[in-house]
Amino acid sequence: MKKILFFLSLSLLMISCNEKQEKPIDDNQLTAEEKSDSTNIKTFFNTALTNGKSYEWLRDLTQNVGGRLSGSPEAQMAVEWGEKVMNEVGLDSIWLQPVMVPHWVRGEKEIATYTTNGVQKNVAICALGFSVATPNSGVLAEVIEVKSLEEAEALGDKMKDKIVFFNRPFDNTLIHTFKAYGGCVDQRVRGAAICGKFGAKGVIVRSMTNSIDDFPHTGTMSYGDLPAEQHIPAAAISSLAAENLSKDLISNPNLKFYFKQNCETLPDAPSFNVVGEIRGSETPENIFVVGGHLDSWDLGEGAHDDGTGVVQSLEVAYLFKKNNIKPKNTIRIVFFMNEENGTRGAKKYAELATLNKENHIGGLESDSGGHTPRGFSIDANSANTTLLQSWKKLLSPYGLHDIEKGGSGADISPLKDENVTLVGYRPDSQRYFDYHHTSRDTFDKVNKRELELGSASMASIVYLMDKYLYGDTPVKL
Amino acid sequence: MKKILFFLSLSLLMISCNEKQEKPIDDNQLTAEEKSDSTNIKTFFNTALTNGKSYEWLRDLTQNVGGRLSGSPEAQMAVEWGEKVMNEVGLDSIWLQPVMVPHWVRGEKEIATYTTNGVQKNVAICALGFSVATPNSGVLAEVIEVKSLEEAEALGDKMKDKIVFFNRPFDNTLIHTFKAYGGCVDQRVRGAAICGKFGAKGVIVRSMTNSIDDFPHTGTMSYGDLPAEQHIPAAAISSLAAENLSKDLISNPNLKFYFKQNCETLPDAPSFNVVGEIRGSETPENIFVVGGHLDSWDLGEGAHDDGTGVVQSLEVAYLFKKNNIKPKNTIRIVFFMNEENGTRGAKKYAELATLNKENHIGGLESDSGGHTPRGFSIDANSANTTLLQSWKKLLSPYGLHDIEKGGSGADISPLKDENVTLVGYRPDSQRYFDYHHTSRDTFDKVNKRELELGSASMASIVYLMDKYLYGDTPVKL
Known part of the structure; x- marks a missing residue:
């Protein structure tokens, strides 16, 4: 009787496990090229989930720097922190873009x-x-x-x-x-x-x-x-x-x-965007921007808004480098300053892109929190929108189903142009406004796996855009 | 200049909002019947998100009863709590199914x-x-x-x-x-x-x-x-x-x-499944079971495992009644006892179904936590699996993309038969094993909206199954 019960309970347990089986991509439905893409995407996810850096970066930024409103000493600390972590990843070049920002104090x-x-x-x-x-x-x-x-x-x-x-x-x-x-x-x-x-x-x-x-x-x-x-x-x-x-x-x-x-508005203060890049192996003059914003409101620790976007953006570069996947085009990581009250960093970045005649072919922004991945919002011409949507079969095994036309984000949208493909990362939004702009936006609200899945999701779409999007036309600002 | 800045910042704000627009179902892609279904599904979601009861029920169960391992005084309190909340919803009939359960104490x-x-x-x-x-x-x-x-x-x-x-x-x-x-x-x-x-x-x-x-x-x-x-x-x-x-x-x-x-295993103790139903308006002899398990481990409050499944199951009935949507078949809500260490409640339920010659045509179980909805796992014959998957266009606007063949759940799987369509509700799983079977599985880990979206997701698939699935063949156990 006990033996029967033992196997019965085991068989129930197996039902309970089997029912939740991982559903891999059916390789037969993929072309050879797609199989290779599928393998690289899986590699990004494996690395993020087993050797990811984003969670510890976020701990450092949120708990050792904390809230970092534009113009504050903490915002300056965050800039220095940004340079430090970009150096850790070993980007090909790293620099600061000076920008004057509003300076409001509570x-x-x-x-x-x-x-x-x-x-x-x-x-x-x-x-x-x-x-x-x-x-x-x-x-x-x-x-x-x-x-x-x-x-x-x-x-x-x-x-x-x-x-x-x-x-x-x-x-x-x-x-x-x-x-x-x-x-x-x-x-x-x-x-x-x-x-x-x-x-x-x-x-x-x-x-x-x-x-x-x-x-x-x-x-x-x-x-x-x-x-x-x-x-x-x-x-x-x-x-x-x-x-x-x-x-x-x-x-x-x-x-x-x-x-x-x-509260009081003081004179504008000097600050910086923090910028670093992996130089493209074939057409380095073509640039994909990947970013989030470094500043945050002062009440919490700026965890979901937008510490997660910052560390995920850098993790995109880390995932390419760690796996020795060399982008054709330049992947530029930007920690934008002053998204919350002025978007001066975003404007400065776009201004300099024009001034320096840079050729931006696309951008990806993460500024919707660090919750579990849901998809991407695409701000691009019809052909490129259709192209990005055709990648659903590669991305949906990772919970990335919502790949729809829409906006991208406040920091990259000044780069908008018919020939620039802008994308916003879209994690699940149900809990976001429980924390947004409050004292509750703290590190403990971020789940490590959800954060890392987001980094890998972002790396995956950057990889596909780098490989398949053409960017012959310079951005017109 | 200030005016320019004002409108610039407003326009940026609008970009930031527009990019995150709700994507409704394109009505032109739906038949008249599907439009009616789409409206009813939207009604379930609206009601759950504005007048849902599940969150307060869960607060009561987890914080006033707490952990409730089979055979414990708390498990008996949970049974009484179950009868009470079923009465609040005004189900057509409510009863207890006696079952002897293992009684292990820590x-x-x-x-x-x-x-x-x-x-x-x-x-x-x-x-x-x-x-x-x-x-x-x-x-x-x-x-x-x-x-x-x-x-x-x-x-x-x-x-x-x-x-x-x-x-x-x-x-x-x-x-x-x-x-x-x-x-x-x-x-x-x-x-x-x-x-x-x-x-x-x-x-x-x-x-x-x-x-x-x-x-x-x-x-x-x-x-x-x-x-x-x-x-x-x-x-x-x-x-x-x-x-x-x-x-x-x-x-x-x-x-x-x-x-x-x-710890010690004491003699088996008397306990109960708590059962209530909405009687079907056309073919009341056909039964859909909807359930979760009432018992939990003793270390935490049994919130995600499986307080959420219990309150979501009852909320399915509430959403039908509140909106005066009358199921053709009987919808039976079951709070199963002893899923965690014995599944005696599940076995007793199936045994009584056979004994009483009940005709079960389907079942839905929620026992994977109360996080944001992702989909359903279907354990059914090919024709019914295909039918359920055809509802994706009605369900995907609510984040329900993963509708795949798989298992259902430990409590309803004893009802498995070629002609019984069993479904497992599948919320996001990333955080689940942070809490599972620990002292951390407490009420504060459950998000109200995520819980309510789950209830409405479950009501939606029960509504579709009730309307479109035929159950001519009695269950053979």
């Missing part, structure tokens, strides 16, 4: 509070990037809740001396969370510009997240062409605080909200 | 240590399920490291009075982590049966995980038909401890390893 931790029904509530807030400070005594005012810029604009003079509270939540029914972000972020970026015009005392904006929690999400804002005297302080409040405030405003519409923040 | 926390080069090292271990205890004084012996059952068997009498250390790691190059698990778990299940035969004093087995960390992973083992006097204690040691011990054995091959554990 100052002391923000505070916010209101009292309703005799109960004082402390509210989790943080200043938005580029916001002015409140007066030293803070701002105390009644609150008007709105769901859109249009609704705010329609208030006109009614918002004078009030705090305007933007509270349109993410549409959680959208499967791709970046779409929900795109549907809300106008409140954060433009809210203060609209309300400053009508004499509001400040704006508070519901945090950009799918979840209900008590972490405020910072991010950039702009006063547009509003005169300086109309600039009003702008803060993000946590989604939980937004829900509570909205309820409290129903029972107590005249409650007064208080907040105080101490 | 006892006091295990300890393990060894001394090398004058340094005493404490080792993270845990007893394997069904293992005997060590003597009260523990086991102290020299260690022989092996990488496989074959290597152990070949040692023969050389292992007498020794501790055999099974140290074959996961193959991290396998993209699907369950495959790596399948390639190692024989060491855990059968190691002690082989070594007990030759008079070893105990076995210690490297934890079943992709990562290097200090958490021991428990799991079931078996002595097979070995006489009781040859049963030797079996423990898992953390992957980090395994790496260190392996190194220390090189410099100090005669080091003595000590461990002590206090």
